[in-house]
Amino acid sequence: MNNYHFGRGWARLAPYLLLLPGFLFYLVIMLGPAIATGFYSFTDASGIQGAKVNWIVLENYREFLFMGQASRDNYAALVRTLIFCFFVTTIQFSLGLLLALLVNQRLRGVNIFRTIFFMPVILGAVIQGLIWSLFLYPLGGPLATILGLFGIRSEFLGGQPAEAMAWVIFVQIWANLGITMMIFIAGLQTIPGDLYESARIDGATGWQAFRNVTWPLLTPSVNTNLLLNIIGSLQAWQLFLVLIGYRNGTQVLGYLIFAQGFGQTSGSVTSAFRQGYAAAASIVLFFLVLVIGLPVQYFLQQRERRILG
Amino acid sequence: MSTLTTGETASPPTRRAAARRIAWARIGAYVLLSLFAIVYVGPLMMLVITSLKSMPEFMKSATALPTSLRFENFVEAWEKANFLRYLTNTLIYTVSATAIYVVTAVFVAFPISRGYVRGAGWLLTLYIIALFLPVALIPQFQLMLNLGLYNNPVGYVMLFLVNPIGIVILVNYIKTLPLELDEAAAMDGCGYLRFVTSIVFPLIQPAIATIAVLHAIGIWNELILPTIYLTNKDYYPITRGMIVFQGVYGSNWPTLAAAVLIMTLPMLVLFLVLQRYIVSGLTAGAVKG
Numbered sequence: 001m002n003n004y005h006f007g008r009g010w011a012r013l014a015p016y017l018l019l020l021p022g023f024l025f026y027l028v029i030m031l032g033p034a035i036a037t038g039f040y041s042f043t044d045a046s047g048i049q050g051a052k053v054n055w056i057v058l059e060n061y062r063e064f065l066f067m068g069q070a071s072r073d074n075y076a077a078l079v080r081t082l083i084f085c086f087f088v089t090t091i092q093f094s095l096g097l098l099l100a101l102l103v104n105q106r107l108r109g110v111n112i113f114r115t116i117f118f119m120p121v122i123l124g125a126v127i128q129g130l131i132w133s134l135f136l137y138p139l140g141g142p143l144a145t146i147l148g149l150f151g152i153r154s155e156f157l158g159g160q161p162a163e164a165m166a167w168v169i170f171v172q173i174w175a176n177l178g179i180t181m182m183i184f185i186a187g188l189q190t191i192p193g194d195l196y197e198s199a200r201i202d203g204a205t206g207w208q209a210f211r212n213v214t215w216p217l218l219t220p221s222v223n224t225n226l227l228l229n230i231i232g233s234l235q236a237w238q239l240f241l242v243l244i245g246y247r248n249g250t251q252v253l254g255y256l257i258f259a260q261g262f263g264q265t266s267g268s269v270t271s272a273f274r275q276g277y278a279a280a281a282s283i284v285l286f287f288l289v290l291v292i293g294l295p296v297q298y299f300l301q302q303r304e305r306r307i308l309g
Numbered sequence: 310m311s312t313l314t315t316g317e318t319a320s321p322p323t324r325r326a327a328a329r330r331i332a333w334a335r336i337g338a339y340v341l342l343s344l345f346a347i348v349y350v351g352p353l354m355m356l357v358i359t360s361l362k363s364m365p366e367f368m369k370s371a372t373a374l375p376t377s378l379r380f381e382n383f384v385e386a387w388e389k390a391n392f393l394r395y396l397t398n399t400l401i402y403t404v405s406a407t408a409i410y411v412v413t414a415v416f417v418a419f420p421i422s423r424g425y426v427r428g429a430g431w432l433l434t435l436y437i438i439a440l441f442l443p444v445a446l447i448p449q450f451q452l453m454l455n456l457g458l459y460n461n462p463v464g465y466v467m468l469f470l471v472n473p474i475g476i477v478i479l480v481n482y483i484k485t486l487p488l489e490l491d492e493a494a495a496m497d498g499c500g501y502l503r504f505v506t507s508i509v510f511p512l513i514q515p516a517i518a519t520i521a522v523l524h525a526i527g528i529w530n531e532l533i534l535p536t537i538y539l540t541n542k543d544y545y546p547i548t549r550g551m552i553v554f555q556g557v558y559g560s561n562w563p564t565l566a567a568a569v570l571i572m573t574l575p576m577l578v579l580f581l582v583l584q585r586y587i588v589s590g591l592t593a594g595a596v597k598g
Contacts, residue, residue, distance in 0.1 A: 003488070004425050005495030006504065014501035015420040022413030023432070025470040031435065033445035033452060040447050047447075049454055099345065102338050113342045115584065116349045122580040122587075123573060124530025126548045130555065130569045134359060134562060135352040140371040142355050174348065182588055206334075231440060238532060242552070254444070261447050262537055279447045286443030293441060 037286075040279035047261065047273035060280035074256070074281070081234060081252040081288065084169060088233040092173045093225055096180030101214075103181065104188045114185075118178035128175045129242025133157065136167060161249030168239050168250075175239070176232070180225050187221030188214070216307045223300040230296060234289050253285045356573075360566035367563050382567035389558070390568060394543065395550035396575075402462070402546055403528045406469035411521050413470065415513070418479035419505055423491070433480060439473035450537060460540045468538070469528050475520035482516035483509070518586040526587075529576070547572055 006014065041060055045053045064074055099117060103110045120128055136156040138144050147154060157164050191214065199209045215222075237254030244250055246259055261278030359367060360382050361375040386392070420426040421433050449468070450459075458464025486509070494504050510517070535549040545553070551572055558564050580587070 003423075005491050006499075006501040007495075011501070015425040018416040018502065018505070019420055019426060022417035025413065025467075026417075026436070026473070028452070029449065029468060030439060030442070030445060030471045030473070033448035034442035036448035036451075037443045037445060040451070045447070045451065047450060047454070049459075098341075102342055105338060107335065107338060110342075113346060115581070116346050118584075118588070119349065119577070119580065122526060122576050124526070124532075124548065124576075126530065126532055126551050127569060127573050127576075130551070130565070131352045131356055134566060134569075135355050137371055137562065142351065142372050145372050227440075235444065241532070257444055257446065258533065258537075261450070275447045275451070282444040282447065286441075289441060289443075 037279050037282050040276055041283045043276040043279075045275040045279070047275045053276075056276070060277045061284075063277065064280050064284065073251075074284075076249075077251045077253050077256050078284070078288070080165065080250070081254070081285070084165070084172075084236075084252055085230060085233040085292075087169050088172050088236075089226070089229040091169075092177055092180050092229055092233075095173070096177055096225065097184050099177065099181045100184030100188060101210075104185055114181075117181055120175045121178045123175075125175070125238035125242055128171060129239055132167075132171045132174075133243060157244050161247070164244050164247070165250050168243050171243060172233070172236060172239050176229075180229065183221050183225050183228075184218070187218045191217045219304050219307050223304060226300065227293065227297060231289055231293055234285065234292070253281060253288070257281045257285065356566050356569060359562050360570050362563050364561060364563055371562075382563045383571065386554075386564050386568035386571060389564070390550060390554040391542070391545075392547070392550065392568070392571060395545055395547040398462075398544060399529060399546040399548075402466055402469070403525050406466045406528055407521050407525045409466075410470050410472060410475070410524055411517055414472070414475050414479060414520065415510065415517070416505065418476050419483055419509055421476075422480040422483035423488075433477075436473040436476045446533075446537070453538065459538060460544070462539075462544050465534070465538050465544070468534055469524070469531075472520070472524050472527070475524060478520055479513065479516055482513055486512055515586065518583075522583050522586050 004012065004015075042055060042057055043053050044056050044059075063070065065071055103114050103117075123131075135142055136144075138155050138158060143156070144154065154163070157167055195213050195217075196209055199213055204212070235254050237252050237258070240250060240252060240255050241258075246255065251259070257278045260281060261273065261275045263273045355372075358374060359371070361378055361380070362382075363379060366373070366375060417432075421429045423429075426432070453459050453464050453468075456464070458467065490508065490512075491504065494508060499508070529546075530548060531546070532548045532552070535544075535546050536552075539545060539549065542553075551568065554568055555565060558568075
């Protein structure tokens with residue numbers, strides 16, 4: 001604390017005062033509400049202004065987890081969230097690494113490819129969704145035409161829930177692959193070139209060089225990507241909204257929270273503004289993030305310490 | 310190149326085989342990259358083609374090239390949707406929220422990075438754990454409702470004054486500024502506020518550009534928050550307006566495609582211009598953290 005050079009006494013308060021607005025925004029808009037979600041999950045808050053809010057303790061959780069059809073729908077949504085997370089994370093991680101390796105070579109025109117793969121990140125969920133709705137147009141759209149050549153007919157996003165979800169997974173990966181690729185490229189560029197040089201002199205094959213040089217030294221970006229992909233895909237649902245809307249058999253937890261809290265049909269129950277219930281669902285999702293995220297984070301840190309010392 | 314320099318030990322035929330292998334690897338890389346590129350550019354091409362067609366043409370064959378270049382769809386989309394209004398709204402939200410965010414963020418990140426406030430480490434941790442926090446939609450909504458900021462543009466902008474990742478990026482970047490700078494400035498009688506505004510700000514411009522662009526993209530593309538908070542059509546940003554337009558013209562793909570292109574082009578141009586900052590920021594924050 002003695003390294004502060006800009007005066008003593010009252011002048012010492014300057015950094016605190018100037019930090020205050022930004023930190024207050026964080027407390028009031030993000031951290032506070034995030035913590036308050038826990039409290040709201042014990043109430044029957046409705047989101048209607050002036051309505052009385054009652055303390056109902058664990059009633060929301062009881063209903064969410066143990067009450068007939070509604071809870072069965074919730075479990076289905078939870079499983080779907082996990083499936084979505086698994087496929088998005090594994091595929092996006094592997095393809096992102098592959099693209100980064102391809103694009104990081106000294107080849108003509110790789111910058112153009114980089115730009116192309118990163119482009120959807122800028123466009124946002126609405127445009128991403130609309131672009132693919134058009135491409136997957138079932139009545140003679142491009143993909144329908146191509147598949148038609150092989151005698152395959154598909155409703156794509158309007159088809160069976162499992163198929164619709166597979167397409168959302170596809171678009172989600174398409175949309176965010178660029179971020180994963182860029183983080184890997186940054187990692188690759190920190191690896192000194194002479195390591196490859198000496199590996200080659202030692203007679204290492206391409207695969208051996210990857211296995212023994214690239215992969216271990218890529219650990220920081222591997223960690224970042226895995227964690228971002230897992231947590232991001234557990235919470236993602238915007239593309240479900242744009243691509244298929246709230247349809248039976250396709251909801252994930254994030255969408256369920258929105259639908260319950262702000263009034264839409266959920267599973268077999270239609271509800272309006274059940275914010276206490278939605279808060280309970282948010283806490284369930286939060287635990288899911290912790291239960292998966294923290295062990296992964298711990299494992300990755302252990303691995304990093306082992307490899308990079 | 311290294312195959313040539315170490316080639317003294319290798320006999321000519323193996324050297325040639327190695328060269329051939331590299332050529333094949335190169336071709337393979339291009340083929341793979343092109344396949345991926347098709348998946349990325351194809352849907353955009355389809356969008357352009359569709360936007361230039363008439364509805365009957367589209368019904369007859371969705372994939373055929375347009376017979377003539379019609380720009381009526383763009384005029385129609387522009388007139389039918391209130392795009393000028395939506396775009397103006399989005400621009401106002403994005404610029405004002407980003408400006409306030411960036412200024413306040415620097416005043417948070419600088420003392421944390423330098424340890425000029427007590428508990429700087431804890432503060433930084435608070436920003437890092439934001440990644441794990443539960444979805445705050447519900448209490449946030451209750452808060453805005455009770456403050457009378459529901460369906461209010463000012464309230465809407467307030468939702469975007471926070472972005473923890475930006476703070477982490479700034480903290481990391483400020484660490485690269487030498488401490489002697491602070492000492493020298495203080496010696497010359499420069500105060501804290503003046504030091505941050507006239508010396509730190511210009512020196513961390515690349516990091517500021519990065520967090521500003523990342524934050525602005527997020528606001529520009531936000532769909533959920535306007536759906537929750539804005540009911541008055543006059544306040545709609547372009548994303549919400551687009552969804553409403555889709556609701557009305559959803560089956561008229563040529564007009565819808567033209568509308569999507571109108572919304573896409575500014576973003577694409579901006580991206581090509583600012584690409585550098587977006588990429589460097591994403592990676593700077595990620596690889597160190």
